[in-house]
Amino acid sequence: xxxxxxxxxxxxxxxxxxxxxxxxxxxxxxxxxxxxxxxxxxxxxxxxxxxxxxxxxxxxxxxxxxxxxxxxxxxxxxxxxxxxxxxxxxxxxxxxxxxxxxxxxxxxxxxxxxxxxxxxxxxxxxxxxxxxxxxxxxxxxxxxxxxxxxxxxxxxx
Numbered sequence: 502x503x504x505x506x507x508x509x510x511x512x513x514x515x516x517x518x519x520x521x522x523x524x525x526x527x528x529x530x531x532x533x534x535x536x537x538x539x540x541x542x543x544x545x546x547x548x549x550x551x552x553x554x555x556x557x558x559x560x561x562x563x564x565x566x567x568x569x570x571x572x573x574x575x576x577x578x579x580x581x582x583x584x585x586x587x588x589x590x591x592x593x594x595x596x597x598x599x600x601x602x603x604x605x606x607x608x609x610x611x612x613x614x615x616x617x618x619x620x621x622x623x624x625x626x627x628x629x630x631x632x633x634x635x636x637x638x639x640x641x642x643x644x645x646x647x648x649x650x651x652x653x654x655x656x657x658x
Contacts, residue, residue: 503629509605513648517635520625524632526597528562540625540636543618545599547592547610549583555591556580559601559626560615560658567658571613574656593629600627602635604649612653614646619655 502519510517520538525531528544542562549555560566572580588594591610592603604612618624624642625634646653
């Protein structure tokens with residue numbers, strides 16, 4: 502686990518369960534190992550709009566992001582994946598490890614969490630590395646969300 506994340510979670514009294522596993526880079530790869538992790542399986546996408554505003558979007562792993570709906574909701578002309586360099590600069594993350602927990606490094610990223618994740622009893626996310634998954638129950642997800650000093654929103658996607 503990212504040591505800065507561990508300190509952040511401790512500081513904010515956010516309880517979690519850690520599950521270590523082999524490195525995974527895609528949802529397909531993670532299906533094999535996450536079958537034994539009791540939580541909603543999630544994925545996070547790092548996007549950029551035409552004005553260079555960045556968005557971290559968390560959705561259930563099996564859900565396909567409706568970019569048109571997201572663009573319409575936020576009145577955006579364009580929305581596309583940000584670069585690996587932009588991911589590293591804004592969230593201190595690398596591809597395959599993208600997670601809501603990168604928000605502890607956010608320099609101005611807008612966090613969007615799908616309502617189905619918010620409503621889940623438990624949800625799992627990478628702890629800023631792809632060799633583990635940490636699971637939060639709803640109350641601890643809410644604590645994490647409320648601890649962030651950034652723009653954020655729960656949206657039905």
